[in-house]
Amino acid sequence: MAQQKTESKPKADAQALPPKANFSEWFTQICSPSGAGLADVRYGIGGLMVHLPPTMRITRKLYEYFETEVENRGHEPVLFPTMIKEANLVVEKEHAGFTPEVFWVESAGSKPLEERLALRPTGETQIYPMFSLWLNSYNQLPFRIYQSRHTVFRNEMSTRPFLRGREFLFFETHNCYEDHESVMAEIAADMATMNRVIWGKLSIPHLFLQRPQWDKFKGAENTYVADCIMPDGKRNQISSTHDLGQRFSKAYDIKVLNANKENEFVHQSCFGPGIWRIMAALIGIHGDDQGLILPFELAPVQLVVVPIFKTANKEKVLGHAQILADRLKQAGYRVTLDERDKSPGFKYNDWEMRGVPVRIEFGERDLEAQSVMLKVRNQKEKATLSQAELLDRLPQLVAQHDQTLRDNAQAYFADKVNSAETLEDAIRLLDEKGGFVKVPFHGIGFESEAHAKTLQEKTGGAYVCGVKFGEVETESLAGRTCIITGAAAGALVYIARSH
Amino acid sequence: MAQQKTESKPKADAQALPPKANFSEWFTQICSPSGAGLADVRYGIGGLMVHLPPTMRITRKLYEYFETEVENRGHEPVLFPTMIKEANLVVEKEHAGFTPEVFWVESAGSKPLEERLALRPTGETQIYPMFSLWLNSYNQLPFRIYQSRHTVFRNEMSTRPFLRGREFLFFETHNCYEDHESVMAEIAADMATMNRVIWGKLSIPHLFLQRPQWDKFKGAENTYVADCIMPDGKRNQISSTHDLGQRFSKAYDIKVLNANKENEFVHQSCFGPGIWRIMAALIGIHGDDQGLILPFELAPVQLVVVPIFKTANKEKVLGHAQILADRLKQAGYRVTLDERDKSPGFKYNDWEMRGVPVRIEFGERDLEAQSVMLKVRNQKEKATLSQAELLDRLPQLVAQHDQTLRDNAQAYFADKVNSAETLEDAIRLLDEKGGFVKVPFHGIGFESEAHAKTLQEKTGGAYVCGVKFGEVETESLAGRTCIITGAAAGALVYIARSH
Known part of the structure; x- marks a missing residue:
């Protein structure tokens, strides 16, 4: 708050x-x-x-x-x-x-x-x-x-x-x-x-x-x-x-x-x-088009309670929302109760922008039904939950949020790491997909520096980022040629444009 | 470690x-x-x-x-x-x-x-x-x-x-x-x-x-x-x-x-x-003549285990000392096992200097007796404890350490806050005891600044530190006079030399 x-x-x-x-x-x-x-x-x-x-x-x-x-x-x-x-x-x-x-x-x-x-x-x-x-x-x-x-x-x-x-x-x-x-x-x-x-x-x-x-x-x-x-x-x-x-x-x-x-x-x-x-x-x-998405453990606010009220029932709804927020805080979560005089829609957008993993909407109807409406930041559907089962269900919903975040990141990265055998293919992949392109290259010693410069010129700025460390490349270099010199390749390097 | x-x-x-x-x-x-x-x-x-x-x-x-x-x-x-x-x-x-x-x-x-x-x-x-x-x-x-x-x-x-x-x-x-x-x-x-x-x-x-x-x-x-x-x-x-x-x-x-x-x-x-x-x-x-004394919660190392060994039994004693240290760590304490090739005496002095609240000495005899020798930093006596009761007794020993630290600090401060009605007495207290002397004084507004300067000159550097805040002075000023001007006092101020 x-x-x-x-x-x-x-x-x-x-x-x-x-x-x-x-x-x-x-x-x-x-x-x-x-x-x-x-x-x-x-x-x-x-x-x-x-x-x-x-x-x-x-x-x-x-x-x-x-x-x-x-x-x-x-x-x-x-x-x-x-x-x-x-x-x-x-x-x-x-x-x-x-x-x-x-x-x-x-x-x-x-x-x-x-x-x-x-x-x-x-x-x-x-x-x-x-x-x-x-x-x-x-x-x-x-x-x-x-x-x-x-x-x-x-x-x-x-x-x-x-x-x-x-x-x-x-x-x-x-x-x-x-x-x-x-x-x-x-x-x-x-x-x-x-x-x-x-x-x-x-x-x-x-x-x-x-x-x-x-x-x-x-x-x-x-x-x-x-x-x-x-x-x-x-x-x-x-x-x-x-x-x-x-x-x-x-x-x-x-x-x-x-x-x-x-x-x-x-x-x-x-x-x-x-x-x-x-x-x-x-x-x-x-992040996505709506704003930040953060791992649950890292989120400054993990749960936001958005009370939905009119002037007539403001006090009653806020009172119960406060009880709900306190229960969640006592369970060890970082919780914000959004009491501002803004529309629920404004608040939804605001907290999505800030990457709050779980939003709990709570209005007069929920008060009567002893329920809440719940939206997980990176899931499409909202869910109605009884207040009684909220605390029991939260860990599962949180796990779902974090797993989706992780799956998305993995899929994203898989798409950003590609391989090419020729300079032409490498340039095409850099332009179309960005990210890393793994290519056979002269080497990573000083004697290969000039070729890296040539690579940079021909690709519009791709650097030789280096060779994998701590994990042996299983691919053989036999018969493969440096994408710049055309001579036998000395290393499999990852190239990418850089920040 | x-x-x-x-x-x-x-x-x-x-x-x-x-x-x-x-x-x-x-x-x-x-x-x-x-x-x-x-x-x-x-x-x-x-x-x-x-x-x-x-x-x-x-x-x-x-x-x-x-x-x-x-x-x-x-x-x-x-x-x-x-x-x-x-x-x-x-x-x-x-x-x-x-x-x-x-x-x-x-x-x-x-x-x-x-x-x-x-x-x-x-x-x-x-x-x-x-x-x-x-x-x-x-x-x-x-x-x-x-x-x-x-x-x-x-x-x-x-x-x-x-x-x-x-x-x-x-x-x-x-x-x-x-x-x-x-x-x-x-x-x-x-x-x-x-x-x-x-x-x-x-x-x-x-x-x-x-x-x-x-x-x-x-x-x-x-x-x-x-x-x-x-x-x-x-x-x-x-x-x-x-x-x-x-x-x-x-x-x-x-x-x-x-x-x-x-x-x-x-x-x-x-x-x-x-x-x-x-x-x-x-x-x-x-701190004291031996070194730091720190509140238990604040001490970087809370417990030190000092194994007492000769070349012949070093391995056996160290092995058991390690088990003891691990048990204490698992109980949530910050523990160091001092394995250095230095004399026990050197180690005792070293850890007292660093303000470790509890020292546990452990040698061959303790191994046989399933005991430890225990020294709390600010207590005079050592105590022999059975290893079985060590974890149960620790909180009490820690509380004793912290209470002694607090009692000593309070007694120290009581001695450093004194009162005087005359400049002469104030100077004597500043010289003999140091610390604060509470005195009747002209006031703390700008109009009293010159008198504060006089006070500083006459006392060899004592400042008017101010008046108590948040706690009403119960003493009356009636009939009391400023130790500098001799006129009716406007405030009870604390004076002290300063860092």
């Missing part, structure tokens, strides 16, 4: 949602205060936006999922400052080259700073100097920390909620090990985490890929990602794990005494599920 | 804790990595520090307490950007005068920004321009939001963990109402929240005061605070609620149509419990 308050203003100028087929406009509108009220881009500075209540409630759960996962694996929470010394950033410059993008703090009050400070883009340059102070023995390994941080800075002027901006929601683990095998084991664990959270909890279908050498994080030996596909057919990278090898440990002098009392540089990895990007996937993949 | 990993390095150079009587050094050492591992100030930039795992776990709970409280009262979570436009800040300048303190972002990459941006100190200047977009009808009132943010910026060069720094942990509500009565009701609710959390959950004794006019937040009509007393006798302000009246709504043009369709500026308040300052109070008030 508190919900309504923040949300009532935006609805005053509610606009119809464009059809989802018109994805870009649909996405802009659904995110806005006059849509599902997720973000307000009218903050007045390019690249910055206000995160509104439903976003805060959804992302709080996303953070919880990831925090629980990584804590179960031994990661400890820390928090580093927002600002870093220029000197630290320059050490990394050779590895990651962030300096062209960062914001610089150059004065405080009316005085210039002695050394300018950068608003740090990701954690490496500020965390690893501390690692070199903290670590001294192999007994401390594996050493695993994480940060849940609300913002990180890049110099991007455009604001596209949850896809592009200067500040976004961030999560990162940073880890040190004795050897490279442990790095690879951690990457497998990150993949399992993504699978449990992203598919298990959020029903977002995705691929776990190893990026080609030319498209990895510059400071890394290798980059492993989870990529999903947005309804405009473009790839959305929702996580990355970097195998940092010993590159940063050598740059920042992070070494430990091993069992033989010899100094050794540690091996490192870092993992970052993209909280913003996952929000974009949730909105884009599950 | 994961716990140990991050914490093992610091302990390698563990230093003895100075006696708490030497408060300043005790506090510095207990916060450091070689103490209880709460903060690392070796980050390399004055005023910035790294928040270490125990701090993150404790403050996560503090945030939860406050978030639950304010959400129950109808506040919705939002998140605003870290940077604000200079133009917005200047509007506030007349009210709050923050500009002399803020950090300025003046370039991005290699290019200067067209308009420099400030790292915002508190939320008013960035939130209220959006309020003017969001609000248009009295139906939307009361309108209540909050932010849990990890950092906020001031230009303070010194780093005193949890007391002074450039970035700290922040929580703020911002609220709009139709009238001033609603502001005062909200302030009463904030006071009740502080009481439930700060006394109810954390056992930190405090006073809720109305600040004198000359010491209020400059943009406010009135400022109401919770003040506690640190062991060095100085006041520590742990929350503030500002009655903003219509000052900001007029500056930022936040108005609504009232029931008569007339435009009216809203009335506003904001509330900020200081997460850092509360951490400082928890550490300082409850």
Whole structure:
């Protein structure tokens, strides 16, 4: 009910949602205060936006999922400052080259700073100097920390909620090990985490890929990602794990005494599920022409009770609706009773837009019949239920909602992952279906970079996203040829246009 | 167990804790990595520090307490950007005068920004321009939001963990109402929240005061605070609620149509419990010469199992200790099994330093006797318990721990709140006992400011902290005289030296 308050203003100028087929406009509108009220881009500075209540409630759960996962694996929470010394950033410059993008703090009050400070883009340059102070023995390994941080800075002027901006929601683990095998084991664990959270909890279908050498994080030996596909057919990278090898440990002098009392540089990895990007996937993949559709567990409001009344019977209907809402709250659901003086139709549309999984309509007739009318967000039919059986039936209806959401997402993704043996077919599939096209290709080492560039030119922007990781491709490459060079293919790669 | 990993390095150079009587050094050492591992100030930039795992776990709970409280009262979570436009800040300048303190972002990459941006100190200047977009009808009132943010910026060069720094942990509500009565009701609710959390959950004794006019937040009509007393006798302000009246709504043009369709500026308040300052109070008030003492619910590790073994029986003892630890975990406790190759004595000191409420010692003899040796952090005696009765007895031992913590805090505070009728007595009490001295004083309006300055000079720095709020002073002022002017007293004020 508190919900309504923040949300009532935006609805005053509610606009119809464009059809989802018109994805870009649909996405802009659904995110806005006059849509599902997720973000307000009218903050007045390019690249910055206000995160509104439903976003805060959804992302709080996303953070919880990831925090629980990584804590179960031994990661400890820390928090580093927002600002870093220029000197630290320059050490990394050779590895990651962030300096062209960062914001610089150059004065405080009316005085210039002695050394300018950068608003740090990701954690490496500020965390690893501390690692070199903290670590001294192999007994401390594996050493695993994480940060849940609300913002990180890049110099991007455009604001596209949850896809592009200067500040976004961030999560990162940073880890040190004795050897490279442990790095690879951690990457497998990150993949399992993504699978449990992203598919298990959020029903977002995705691929776990190893990026080609030319498209990895510059400071890394290798980059492993989870990529999903947005309804405009473009790839959305929702996580990355970097195998940092010993590159940063050598740059920042992070070494430990091993069992033989010899100094050794540690091996490192870092993992970052993209909280913003996952929000974009949730909105884009599950939503429909009416608005958001959210997994029940994640929905800020799970059940809405819409009382149907006239002036004459308002008090009586509202009184009983309140009793009903209280019963549902006591059963542990997040419930809103919509008491606003708006038409039932307005309210139905409003809550469908916001992705409330179950709507309960309740009027004078229901009061007499001891029943309710019930509508599940992604089911076509309404159902009349007796109030007595409501609580018993709800879990089944909820399961039906979540299963439909999952089935739809799976069917959607199946349609977005295709295969081609020729450049011509690949282009046709990219244009007709979008998404991934699996093709035989030269390879993913640096020697194949030029061919990837050719591919990008010939397809109007398709990237080589990488090869499947953690799951062996059963198809043989024998006799198959690279769609660019025509020579024997070195890898089966997934190509896609990108956000 | 994961716990140990991050914490093992610091302990390698563990230093003895100075006696708490030497408060300043005790506090510095207990916060450091070689103490209880709460903060690392070796980050390399004055005023910035790294928040270490125990701090993150404790403050996560503090945030939860406050978030639950304010959400129950109808506040919705939002998140605003870290940077604000200079133009917005200047509007506030007349009210709050923050500009002399803020950090300025003046370039991005290699290019200067067209308009420099400030790292915002508190939320008013960035939130209220959006309020003017969001609000248009009295139906939307009361309108209540909050932010849990990890950092906020001031230009303070010194780093005193949890007391002074450039970035700290922040929580703020911002609220709009139709009238001033609603502001005062909200302030009463904030006071009740502080009481439930700060006394109810954390056992930190405090006073809720109305600040004198000359010491209020400059943009406010009135400022109401919770003040506690640190062991060095100085006041520590742990929350503030500002009655903003219509000052900001007029500056930022936040108005609504009232029931008569007339435009009216809203009335506003904001509330900020200081997460850092509360951490400082928890550490300082409850801790002892051995280290931290924490309320059981808040302790990152609630129970530690210390196995006592020699090489010959290590495997057997550890195996049984693991079973014991698992049983306690299954019962819902946060448990660490300390398997390190360190002496039991080292481990006892280590976990006492970290404030683990219950230690369970377990060796070969216990294995045979099916018993454990048990030590509650703030009780003098150890007890032998049979393993069978351990789970049944724990709640009682925990209650005893928390009750002792609370009794000690209450006795401590009773000693720190005193009364005096003369300046001479007040100075003696400030010097001997520290803390608050309640004195008859001229008043708390601007006309008394000069007398407060005199008081400060004569007492070597005691502030007029204000008058009690929400609880009527039963003492009569009749015949009592201001300790500075000697004229009839206008108020009973609490004075104290300050952090």
